[in-house]
Amino acid sequence: MVEAVKGSAQQYLHGLKDSLYGITHIFQLNKKVNDQNRKKRQRLQDDVQARRYRNRFEARRPLHSNSTSIQKTTSSSKSEAGLLRGLGMNTAMSLMIWGSLWMFHGYLTPWIQYRLEKFMSSSTEEDVKEAHLYATDTILRLFFYSLWVLPLHFISKIVNSLYFVGVSSAIYQHYRGQPRGFSSTGRMLADFIFSSVVQTIFLVQANLVLEIPYFGHLSSLLYGLHYSLLYALYAFEYKWFNMGLDFRLRVLLVETHWPYFCGFGTPLFVCINLTYYSVVVSGCVFSFLFPFFIISAIKAETPPQTPAARLRIFDVCMLVCDSVCKRYLSSKMTSDGAQSTAPR
Template identity: 30%
Template sequence: MSLKEIFICAGKGLGDSLKGIYWLYSLDNVQRRAQQERQEFQELSGKQRQQQKQQNKPSPRHHHGKEEPRLLNRVMQCCTLNGIVFGLSIVLFKSVLLPVLETLLSLLSTTNSTTSTFWSWLQFLLHLTFDGLWVLPLFLLSRIVNALWFQDIGSLAYRYSLGRPKTTQSLSTLIADNLFSLIIQALFLVQALLLNYTLPHLLGGWISALIFHTHTSLLYSLYSFEYKWVQMGMPLHQRLNYLESNWPYFIGFGLPLSILTGYYGDWVVSGCIFAVSFPVFIIAGNEGEVRKWGEASPSGGGHQEGIRLKLFSLVVWISNGIFKGIGRETSLPEKKIVNKKR
């Protein structure tokens, strides 16, 4: 392993994440052509049924299911809800409405001290009203809608790129897998936030920022690729093993989203940025080809095992402790993740 290999793999991941928009339009064109072919087939079938009806012959029944959404339309809906309806309203409230009211209040008032006191209370009440009546309800609603739309985007991208999902898991195993995945992702995010708040006091600021972005880049890569991996039938321990074993690629892949969401201190604005950008990363994760250790070696000496970055070991151990006693069928032993060979 060398620094050159790490940067080449990370650069491949970064390049794949930035090609998400190109892949979005490519897959949307594939879906559009497939829908046109289905529509032409249905029109032809309709004409045949009409001819059979005129000849008094029984025609076979055709069940028309609900028309599937367009991939590009789903992405645009995410951008509209999270970027325009939600995000732009927050920007207008903080950057336009509040400064205008403060300016008007200062022009109407005669004493600066009274204006300052009154404005501090008015600003607090306005923030409280806006957050309670608009931000919080819309945030909760958007989380639910986004989850459904993200699933649609992941399913459509997989179907028009890789074919039918390989759903070999039983329902109970699938539910347990998703539950463990949510818990592990939540704990890993808490781990990243705790390190981000504690490490600046122990280490330099740039070191703590590097560690934080490493965590969030891996987490966002897991978010993006999980739609593909689940439909491929990969269990959770295999997904985490694959992520930790090829961490340079996944750090490079998730780095743009990590920087975009980490730029603003406001978690609501960061959530809007994530929701607007994430659909493109889902598609990029579906189309991206992971560059593994040894493939970047200029000597061409075959695949070489790289150093594994075991950042998920602690949260897996905690998750196993939380769910201990549920049973072997639904538990995720930590040793499986540690000792699993690729």
């Protein structure tokens, strides 16, 4: 028992250390990726020049193929070299949303309420003043969030999703070579839908755990455990997806090595909760920090053994998702069978 607790603590600290790799090595990694692609382009250019000298009149076709490969390498290097540029754009969008919220709540709303109080006469009753101020604040919030914050937030979500995929592909190729992926598009799509549903149910489970009465701090610890494992799964999925691992195997890895993955996801969970102001602000913090954890996850190596027993924390979510899928498929097959046996 003591050895299991000691080993779990060591793996937790190991995951905590691995999660900080992306933050501490982003500049070095960006330089390595740029140097690697510069060498690739130089080798291809040297090969083209050598072919020119060897055969000046019959080298059009191979020269064309090598030129095409140079163009592909150049375009891929631009996307890979944009780690810091993409991170800067991601940070700028997050700061724009955060700064606009700060300006609105800290300066614009108090100034409008102050001018409104000045505009209303002193003979106006306090209840009427408070009703007017409350209505004004509600209308301002409604227009501000619906016309500025939410559209900008959704745009940043789309941009960040594309940026996360670009970062994961570039870093994966740098450390582990060409991604293998899934054998078919249908299997990849089914895996994506199944994982999205399970993760959504897991979010509901985490928030239900927090509401358990009479548990006190234990509920908060279980809540933190849920979110730490979920954030670690988010980060490692970009690596495992490129390796072609299906979702059930990914969940098995997280449940088997849960002390390590709990430590890996703890920094992101703590940062989001310490800066929590609203869902939008927490989304900005997540968007800013998450690329670093993708880099850390791709570089990290999961410990081969774990001293703790498997934590089957996803079992309920998997059972619910399996039952929903089976019920949907059975109803679909029943309706298709009824249509095929209907007289024509």
